[in-house]
Amino acid sequence: xxxxxxxxxxxASVVIWLLxxxxxxxxxxxxxxxxxxxxxxxxxxxxxxxGTPLQRVNDVRLAAVILMIQIVRTGSPVTASEKTRILEFxxxxxxxxxxxxxxxxxxxxxxxxxPFSLVADPLxxxxxxxxxxxxxxxLVDMLAKVASAHSPLSELQQEALARLKRRLVAGGPALxxxxxxxxx
Numbered sequence: 001x002x003x004x005x006x007x008x009x010x011x012a013s014v015v016i017w018l019l020x021x022x023x024x025x026x027x028x029x030x031x032x033x034x035x036x037x038x039x040x041x042x043x044x045x046x047x048x049x050x051g052t053p054l055q056r057v058n059d060v061r062l063a064a065v066i067l068m069i070q071i072v073r074t075g076s077p078v079t080a081s082e083k084t085r086i087l088e089f090x091x092x093x094x095x096x097x098x099x100x101x102x103x104x105x106x107x108x109x110x111x112x113x114x115p116f117s118l119v120a121d122p123l124x125x126x127x128x129x130x131x132x133x134x135x136x137x138x139l140v141d142m143l144a145k146v147a148s149a150h151s152p153l154s155e156l157q158q159e160a161l162a163r164l165k166r167r168l169v170a171g172g173p174a175l176x177x178x179x180x181x182x183x184x
Contacts, residue, residue, distance in 0.1 A: 053109060063126055068142065068146045069110045070111075071147045074115065074157065079149070090102065115160075120167075127139070127168060136169065143164070
């Protein structure tokens with residue numbers, strides 16, 4: 001009889017412990033759900049002060065390599081022919097001295113199956129500032145050649161390149177009227 005009482009007490013204490021643990025986890029999940037907005041706001045404030053890693057890129061050649069890698073990684077893993085084409089472009093016309101180190105550095109900025117625009121958009125201000133109109137078109141052409149090195153451009157890659165081209169060529173918005181005029 002005493003063994004049954006001890007066994008019942010152990011089972012009861014385990015059940016009580018499980019119920020308390022479940023309740024605590026549920027409370028933490030509710031708190032986490034309630035503070036999601038604050039977590040996002042804190043992250044966006046931090047990023048607005050310091051910037052995302054892509055926004056801190058200040059070398060236009062590194063930015064070009066990042067985009068060449070990402071245009072391929074958006075749809076599928078990088079093939080040997082695509083990597084060869086990227087390395088060729090890094091040598092000429094980009095004239096990068098430390099090809100291997102730059103490729104590895106650029107690789108860290110990319111992510112498999114990540115939408116191309118999420119990588120390209122933070123780099124647009126740098127590309128607009130540093131590249132001439134002709135160089136911008138050369139960049140889009142290089143990206144198309146890299147993307148089609150293994151197989152024809154996918155629909156996703158075509159749309160990404162068209163969007164990048166539109167946004168690169170568009171530049172900044174122009175003011176309709178001058179604010180410096182004498183108004184009376």
